[in-house]
Amino acid sequence: MRPNIAVIYGGDSSEYIVSVQSGKNVFQSIDTELFHPWLVEMKGFEWKVFVDGDESVEIDRSDFSFVYNDEKIKFDYAYIIIHGTPGEDGILQGYFDLLKIPYSTCGVHSSALTFNKYFCSNFLKNFDVPMAKSVRLKKGTEIDIRSIVGELGLPVFVKPNAGGSSFGITKVKSVEKLKEAVENAWKESDEALVEEFILGTEFTCGLVKLKNEEFVFPLTEVLPKKEFFDFEAKYTKGMTDEITPARLSPELTLKCQQLASKVYDLCNCQGIVRVDFILKEEEFYFLEINTTPGMTSTSFIPQQVTAMGMKLKTLLSKIIQDGLS
Template structure:
């Protein structure tokens, strides 16, 4: 009997559209000879089974099951492709833990930690990781531009403390633009980060660790045609040059992969994770941990898996079998 795999997508953040596209690629990459994939859309309290792009039945939230075509379907596993809340911040993970349903991502504690950029960075500072200085501002705080510029210099990046896909991020070059940038970040999150600008090469590194094997993917070099890797650069074809493997030395590549492996363990991660850096003068400056990274056909992780000589289907099968078979 094939296990029923729920590919969970949607969510309640600006990343909804990205999640939809990620879920389609994951759904197509689940081996139908081994598993029975189902698409489950979550948006607020509206949870639906989706077949051929159309909602066909309500999900029973009491046990994460559904009645469809006179059959009662119980899901054996959840492959979470929600970027942002509630799929990346630990909320959904807590629900599945209560129901004892295994899932593809980090657990509650790890998801909550890594989703909050400020908390994650300050936790990792204890382990001597290089990273930019930053200041956190909660919605409603008084914005003192002079103090921020004195502490962090210019330019700076202003970003939501909780969020992804570069929504609400601004590169600020002048003091007079700081307030508007912080207020834009507050629209995405109750907290904004004002972060020191480090000029260098953007590198992103994916990996997954299973019970009996680990995969440290080839790293990717990211060269946006825009000033930085904003939403347009991420999701507009041709707006960014993405080179996998990155054009850096084997030694630097291995350093990056081992650093990612260390961060993965320090944050108690599970499933596929992507970690972003700025490479400057041979040093990798940590940016953030992505615990439900984009999985569209053109996203970094599928690119890296392909460059490794494998298919996304192979990795996803290994992840699912690691917990349910």
């Protein structure tokens, strides 16, 4: 009998629309000869599973099951593809831990750590991971512009401390625009980060480590046609050149992959993770770690898996079988 796999998308953040596309691509990529995938949408208190096309059935949140054709169906595994809360910050992971249902992502503590950019960066600093200097600002606190600019200089990047898909990010070049940018970031998160600007090229590295094997994917070189890799550049066709494998020497490629692997281990990650860097003068500076990275048909991870010479279906099968074993 094939295990029932819940492919869970949705969530309660601005990244909902991206999660929808990621969820559908993962669902379509699961090997139906090995597994029985079900598409599950979570949005607030509305949890539903889709069956026979558009028909939906409510999920029983007490045990994460549903009834279909008078039969109670329980899930054996959860493939979480919610970007943002509650799927990337540890909340959903805690729920599945209580129910003893294995899942595809980092655990509670790892998810909570990596979702908070400030906490994660400060943790990794202890292990000599290079990164930009930053200042954290809690919503509603006074913004000491002179002090921030004195410490970080200009330009700076202002971003939500918890969030993704480049929502709420602004590149600030003048003192006059800093307050507005911070308030914009506060719309996405209760805390904003102001980060030192590092001039360089962005690279991203996906990887996954299973019980008996690991895969560190080829790098992607990210060349936005706008000033930086914002939401429009990420999700508008033609706005960014994404080169996989990246045009780097074997030595620099290995250096980046090893640093991504180090970050993965230090943060005690599980499942597919993507680590983003800026390369400046042959030094890779850590930007952030994505523990439920985009999985749309055009996202970085599927690109990297293909460049590695593997089918996404094969990799997903390995991940699910590893979790079920």
